[in-house]
Amino acid sequence: MSIGTTIKRLRREKDITQEQLAEYLGITSRAVSQWECDRTSPDISQIPALCHIFGTTADELLGIDTISKEAEIENYKNEINDLLRTGQRKEAFEVAQEAYRKYPDSYRTMLDFATTSGLIINEKLCSPEERNLLLAKAINALENIISGCTDEIIRGLAKTNIIDLYMTNGQSEKAKEIAGIFPSLVQGREFYWIRTCKGDDKINSHRDLLFHGLIRNLVTHSTENFKDDSGKKCYSTAEMNKLYEKQIALLELIFEDGDFGEYFEDISEANIDIANFYAESGDAEQTIEHLDRAADATISFLSDYYQKEYKHTSLLFKNYTPGDSRFWHYRTNNNGASVLLDKLKNEKFDFVRNDIRFTQIEERLTPYVGTWK
DSSP, X not given: OOHHHHHHHHHHHTTOOHHHHHHXXXXXXXXXXXXXXXXXXXXXXXXXXXXXXHTOOHHHHHTTTHHHHHHHHHHHHHHHHHXXXXXXXXXXXXXXXXXXXXXXXXXXXXXXXXXXXXXXXXXXXXXXXHHHHXXXXXXXXXXXXXXXXXXXXXXXXXXXXXXXXXXXXXXXXXXXXXXXXXXXXXXXHHHHHHHTOOHHHHHHHHHHIIIIIIHHHHHHHTTXXXXXXXXXXXXXXXXXXXXXXXXXXXXXXXOTTSOOGXXXXXXXXXXXXXXXXXXXXXXXXXXXXXHHHHHHHHHHIIIIITXXXXXXXXXXXXXXXXXXXXXXXXXXXXXXXXXXXXXXXXXXXXXXXXXXXHXXXXXXXXXXXXXXX
């Protein structure tokens, strides 16, 4: 962190204007502005006065003691992300909590603490008493980021996270106020980023937008079943089954070569939901068929996609490789095969459990059981 950035941060924390700081030091406000833009630096003779005004040390002002601190915060962040990617949410929270306790003035540790707190709250991994205390602390941390942080990326992430926490805390008006700040979908960063690119960079950015943005949102939200004002869900069970079928058909249309990539997981989950529907009506053939398709998709994900660099062949994403963005945050450390086998234990599948085809599905999945790496 440069001395100019540090001066700007400390000045804002003390609620001092550039004009006031200039007056204290007997210089022009333009000189202060030049410091904060890193165009010039204070004279060495001004360091003691700046330290006195901000109530800090010369080491902090000059950034001498911040390099190791920022390196440790970065290590904490990487450890948290690795744990989240493998579904270890409680462990990630514990690391984030440790980092926040050690560096309570860091906006990065505030963000990680608040983000993992939200996961702990939503997954009900804490007691009701802990939940309320954690919720208040997480909201407070995010509000501090929004009001004081000058890093636009961290502030933006804080705003996205605080919306859900406000809603959890019954503060819908505050949530709407923050949500209203964001641009519409078609005015998002990715749309404008493409305009700044050329050649391969433009092609890949366009495919990133489609793959991780538009298609991901369409697939995820196409099977949402919200309640209306009367508390009734907008789709019946039969209608939801049709929506799952449409979700699969949509992905098959986009990935005509069957190169679903990360969407193998969506194919698997949709087929499980369809199998549940047919199991409830006692349709053994359809139940087995969709369980088999779910197993196919899960195995394809674990063997063809998860373990190696994956290159798509379907026309829309010809030669596209998602890269590290393949790995996202799982809800559990158990991998897809483990989760699917656990779902097969549900008593609703008892009526087909002795079917040889059901046994074969279990046998096919067993070699792939494990945890996310």
